[in-house]
Amino acid sequence: xxxARLYRTMRLIRxxxxxxxxxxxxxxxxxxxxxxxxxxxxxxxxxxALRPDDIVLSNHRGHGHxxxxxxxxxxxxxxxxxxxxxxxxxxxxxFHPSDFSVGVYGASGTVGHGAAIAAGVxxxxxxxxxxxxxxxxxxxxxxQGALLESFNLAALWQVPVVFVCENNYYATTLPADTAxxxxxxxxxxxxxxxxxxxxxQDADVVLEAAAGAVGRARAGxxxxxxxFSTYRYEGHHTFERTMRLRYRDxxxxxxxxxxxxxxxxxxxxxxxxxxxxxxxxxxLLDEAVRYAVESPQPDPLDAFDHLYAGGMRVRAGVSHA
Amino acid sequence: xxxxxYAKALNRALSDEMARDPSVFVMGEDIxxxxxxxxxxxxxxxxxxxxxxxxxSEQGFTNFATGAAMAGRRPVVEYQIxxxxxxxxxxxxxxxxxxxxxxxxxxxxxxxxxxxxxxxRPGWGAQHSDQPYSVFAHLGVKTVIPATPTDAYGLLxxxxxxxxxxxxxxxMPALGIREDVDYADLAPIPLGVGLVRRAGTxxxxxxxxxxxxxxxxxxxELAGEVSVEVFDPRSLYPFDWAGLAAxxxxxxxxxxxxDSNRSCGLAGEILATAAEEMRLDAAPKRVTRPxxxxxxxxxxxxxxxxxxxxxxxxxxxxxxxxx
Numbered sequence: 001x002x003x004a005r006l007y008r009t010m011r012l013i014r015x016x017x018x019x020x021x022x023x024x025x026x027x028x029x030x031x032x033x034x035x036x037x038x039x040x041x042x043x044x045x046x047x048x049a050l051r052p053d054d055i056v057l058s059n060h061r062g063h064g065h066x067x068x069x070x071x072x073x074x075x076x077x078x079x080x081x082x083x084x085x086x087x088x089x090x091x092x093x094x095f096h097p098s099d100f101s102v103g104v105y106g107a108s109g110t111v112g113h114g115a116a117i118a119a120g121v122x123x124x125x126x127x128x129x130x131x132x133x134x135x136x137x138x139x140x141x142x143x144q145g146a147l148l149e150s151f152n153l154a155a156l157w158q159v160p161v162v163f164v165c166e167n168n169y170y171a172t173t174l175p176a177d178t179a180x181x182x183x184x185x186x187x188x189x190x191x192x193x194x195x196x197x198x199x200x201q202d203a204d205v206v207l208e209a210a211a212g213a214v215g216r217a218r219a220g221x222x223x224x225x226x227x228f229s230t231y232r233y234e235g236h237h238t239f240e241r242t243m244r245l246r247y248r249d250x251x252x253x254x255x256x257x258x259x260x261x262x263x264x265x266x267x268x269x270x271x272x273x274x275x276x277x278x279x280x281x282x283x284l285l286d287e288a289v290r291y292a293v294e295s296p297q298p299d300p301l302d303a304f305d306h307l308y309a310g311g312m313r314v315r316a317g318v319s320h321a
Numbered sequence: 322x323x324x325x326x327y328a329k330a331l332n333r334a335l336s337d338e339m340a341r342d343p344s345v346f347v348m349g350e351d352i353x354x355x356x357x358x359x360x361x362x363x364x365x366x367x368x369x370x371x372x373x374x375x376x377x378s379e380q381g382f383t384n385f386a387t388g389a390a391m392a393g394r395r396p397v398v399e400y401q402i403x404x405x406x407x408x409x410x411x412x413x414x415x416x417x418x419x420x421x422x423x424x425x426x427x428x429x430x431x432x433x434x435x436x437x438x439x440x441x442r443p444g445w446g447a448q449h450s451d452q453p454y455s456v457f458a459h460l461g462v463k464t465v466i467p468a469t470p471t472d473a474y475g476l477l478x479x480x481x482x483x484x485x486x487x488x489x490x491x492x493m494p495a496l497g498i499r500e501d502v503d504y505a506d507l508a509p510i511p512l513g514v515g516l517v518r519r520a521g522t523x524x525x526x527x528x529x530x531x532x533x534x535x536x537x538x539x540x541x542e543l544a545g546e547v548s549v550e551v552f553d554p555r556s557l558y559p560f561d562w563a564g565l566a567a568x569x570x571x572x573x574x575x576x577x578x579x580d581s582n583r584s585c586g587l588a589g590e591i592l593a594t595a596a597e598e599m600r601l602d603a604a605p606k607r608v609t610r611p612x613x614x615x616x617x618x619x620x621x622x623x624x625x626x627x628x629x630x631x632x633x634x635x636x637x638x639x640x641x642x643x644x
Binding site for chain 1 (some may be wrong): 423445
């Protein structure tokens with residue numbers, strides 16, 4: 001993996017979300033978003049260790065995961081704007097995006113509960129292939145019993161899954177040190193799962209750790225857990241911009257901003273190459289924004305589409321008889 | 322003709338589908354020894370990769386099945402005891418049942434949730450005798466409740482082949498029912514297609530699950546007095562509203578016999594829909610479990626006092642005929 005490719009992925013995530021926040025302000029993205037700005041090195045580094053046919057299960061802060069796995073920025077931005085041309089036809093929005101064409105099997109909104117889904121995917125694909133599954137979750141998830149159940153099942157049956165904890169130190173507003181007894185890695189180690197705490201602000205370090213865990217899973221060595229130490233520069237959700245919640249100390253935010261993963265990765269790319277990448281991404285995102293804004297809303301007459309895979313129609317909420 | 326029991330019909334359907342389709346597998350607790358008899362013989366025939374015995378980890382393995390389903394498998398998840406469903410409502414209704422929608426049709430989650438023993442277990446206390454099918458119908462999860470061995474075979478087969486999550490409730494009191502069957506006649510039964518178990522002209526009794534047999538017995542007892550039509554919906558969601566409407570066109574009177582709690586139970590939905598949309602010549606009635614706790618404790622006599630009974634159904638039929 002060369003430095004320029006990692007930089008491009010991270011720059012794409014950063015600028016995609018900055019453009020998405022503009023669309024939140026203009027009202028084009030009604031739901032708001034959970035930005036991952038500041039955490040780009042984790043998504044980029046982990047997904048760089050994967051093959052195109054490997055699989056990712058994301059969470060509510062998942063834009064980086066999809067973009068790093070190869071989702072089309074235009075169709076993804078259209079999904080955030082809940083348009084019919086979005087990846088999920090506007091049925092997922094920012095909260096639950098999936099993109100099966102690049103191996104992203106969805107984002108559970110129930111914190112910590114996606115990990116067992118990931119383990120099930122891994123169990124199934126592991127029986128007739130060497131594909132690997134990555135399950136992303138945050139520090140909030142490690143207090144969920146369901147996460148520990150998924151560690152148990154994954155370890156018992158040695159499924160090819162890599163559990164990735166993006167520890168950004170706050171579950172919404174709750175500081176991790178007031179929520180987590182023991183450690184994140186200790187939870188996995190209790191089930192015999194190798195677990196490591198890794199710097200999540202350096203994409204090279206992330207990639208190296210991920211390559212080890214992915215290689216182990218691919219070779220039949222079973223699950224691992226990687227806890228990446230990282231930080232979100234924005235609020236939990238864009239609604240926080242109107243609230244002034246003050247749960248994070250300004251000096252702490254400044255300290256983490258000084259370790260900006262994008263700036264670090266930029267320093268590893270020649271200036272000319274960087275300018276070329278930046279310009280390419282701006283052009284790509286200009287087109288993506290235009291596509292998202294100009295695409296049609298889903299037709300209300302199609303509101304029941306996809307409720308059931310088998311196409312079953314449901315009764316309306318009012319009787320016409 | 323051979324006699325087929327309800328429990329054996331479930332086992333046969335599962336075995337036939339596993340033989341027919343290698344993507345089908347079963348997972349659950351104590352299934353290697355077939356504690357519920359549903360999986361008898363399957364471990365020897367199909368091996369541990371397709372008969373996956375789980376730890377006591379219901380939320381974990383329910384989500385695990387969702388993942389396996391999105392990766393192309395057709396899991397059948399067995400829960401020994403109905404209250405376990407209350408532990409996994411989120412995993413079924415909010416995860417498995419929403420991925421088709423949330424992905425805009427990119428994926429499907431063909432999981433079957435099999436409950437071989439729902440409803441009252443004499444003396445088993447407050448936590449082992451639930452009958453929560455109305456909850457899943459309310460949440461929009463496809464839900465069936467076969468009354469006979471033939472239907473148990475046919476509806477479980479259809480559930481496994483369906484591309485969406487499907488709940489299969491097998492009522493405890495029905496598990497021992499045996500039926501003369503020609504194995505060649507066993508076949509999938511479509512969802513949302515009810516069956517008139519007994520034709521009649523004076524009143525339609527909609528009976529659910531094992532209560533179908535009680536309704537047929539009451540209809541026979543009252544044969545000299547009133548002509549009772551017994552309608553078995555078989556599938557609760559989707560529900561055969563057209564089949565019910567056709568029956569009410571013939572009878573104009575309705576009693577629903579339902580093992581749900583009274584408030585927000587299936588019977589209430591059936592009465593409401595009939596009142597809004599169908600022919601009714603008299604105010605309808607329902608015979609259900611009471612509100613609130615559905616089982617009082619460990620004294621069978623105490624429990625029986627609150628179960629829907631044949632005597633209550635008889636009274637309800639007579640009452641709707643008078644009005």
